[in-house]
Amino acid sequence: MADKSKMTRFSSEQGNTIFNILSRHYIIIAPVEKPGKGRFSDTSQVLYEQVDSFDEIEFFKKTHLSAKSVLLPLRQTMFSFRDNKPEEIDDEIRPMIIFLRSCDIHAIKVLDAHFLNGGGYTDFYYSRLRQKVKLFLIECEKPFENCFCVSFQTNKTDDWAAFMRKVKDGYEVHVRDEELKAYFPRNAENVAGPRFVEQDSCPIKIPQDIDASIFEDDIWKEYTLRCIACGRCTVVCPTCSCFSVQDILPEDKSAGERKRLWASCMVKKFSILAGNHDFRIKEGDRLRYRMLHKIYDFRKRQGFNMCVGCGRCDDVCPEYISMFKCVEKINHIIEAHSING
């Protein structure tokens, strides 16, 4: 896959010129580290944001939040209405470049499965953004804490328009996309193509067959005692994509907007139905629902796992609840069942 002869190297300075021209045509979104913007005082946060230079990009740290908000904004206006008549919002959508690691590119594949062909429908709002996106691969030299991408087979990818690496005083790039080639110099050099993580620090087996008897296991009761239903795990997850729809009206109700807002299966009111009937109240039940969707239910439909093993939920959970540990526990239950018949 790594095609050595096609790699190109350029300096930080050249990079500025390239960036300036590129950014005339593309919005460039990449990981950046924001000092002082962490949850706790005097801490930083690594997140996705539009950047103004290659040098601003944080190539070496895992982002706390994923890039899903680019394709699925936290609050997205679907249409507005005035005097009961809908009006389409016709924002001009500019082409975008997103810098992503292999697992996060796989996560986009999951979002695509949800929104481009979920139940035979194409989601208009997602697809008009998605069409405009080109993916730039960034590599992981070694797995980060809590990563288990190799176990979920998301450690490698071929699905990228360009690959970029930060080196001393500059960058190395391999461009495959025809449109993008014109922006980069052509001084081909013999440098290594993208390196992928080959070994998880802690490999895990993905359970294959799970039957409903697992619903009754005590592990979920234990999670009810531990989980505080804060929803951070779903917010940081690159593949969680539930939303709710709200009509937002001004005081006089003359004109308004219909918006969709991120939702989370972990927080209160998610499963509330008409008549205030809530069918998943206990935290452990919510966690089971999320967990099984990530490693089992989605795969039954789509043929691949929803979890991409980025470990962000493990990184963020204030109660130290771990996806990884939960999969391990599920494996133990299944083993015990098969031994005991």
Next chain:
Amino acid sequence: MYNTKKIIKNAFRISKVRGETAIRLRIPGGHLEVKYLDVIKDLAQRFGNGTVHLTTRQGYEIPGVKLSDIEKVREFMRKMIYEIEKSSNVILEEPEKGYPSAGTRNVSACIGNRVCQFSNSDTTLLAQKLEAAIYPNNYHLKVAVTGCPNDCIKAHMNDIGIIAGVLPEYDKEACILCEACLDNCKMRVTSALRIENYRIVRDEDYCIKCGECILKCPTQAAYRGKLLYRIIIGGRTGKKNPRMAGTFIEDASEEVVLAVCKNVYSFISRYIDPKPPKELIGYIIDRAGFDTFVHEVIKGITLNPEAKLAKKLDNPGYFYPVRK
């Protein structure tokens, strides 16, 4: 034989055991490199009785020292106290003579954001900056810094207390209306938040800038804005009228905090009654009046735009009944 006044000013205590003293070591901000523990241990074993007392102001007090050994103790701790004070940017001119004053007590601090999730600032660092602003000084003053209104250091029981707060900023476009901030503010704080037309509205009159909403928001739609301090004054224990400190300035910047603490000393020197030993600032304010205090203390200070001065001082507490 011994000049007790001088000894006390030098941070030694006059013990109940005749001929004995105890040395009180300052640890500004209550955080110390462990290498000094070896020195403290040696000091206690060679000159004291082999024990050490952890003081309420986060210092170390070494008891059982002979008054006749004071000279040697000063020599033994010279390097250590010089270095510890220097890390707060206080340069002891004559470290061989020990501490130059003891009236202004060790500036103490809760553990702050070096460890605590709730803390809105590095309280130890601010305590050290305060040490540099006010020490050495003979006036009796207790200052404490705490990282959030939980006030784990009990700044409310100090002459001057500094409570770190944060202005919560809010990005409506990142809010998913999970209501985590709202539920928590209602349960734990002042219920300063409400929902209006699908966004969170914060009521300035009720928000105490504790930062809880920021800690709870899963999307960080609520995020950290400016670091602002509440300065409270006049807290104390004692045998006449124990009482809690009350708000003097709300939402002060760090510069204002440092400047105010410095100015407090000129107020004290002008209005202190020299008769009772070490008259506390609360009593001085009672006598001189809050308006005079405000006038004197904010003299020459440009307040940051957010800062709000209290109109009157509220120091809840009680008086021991005095027999007429």
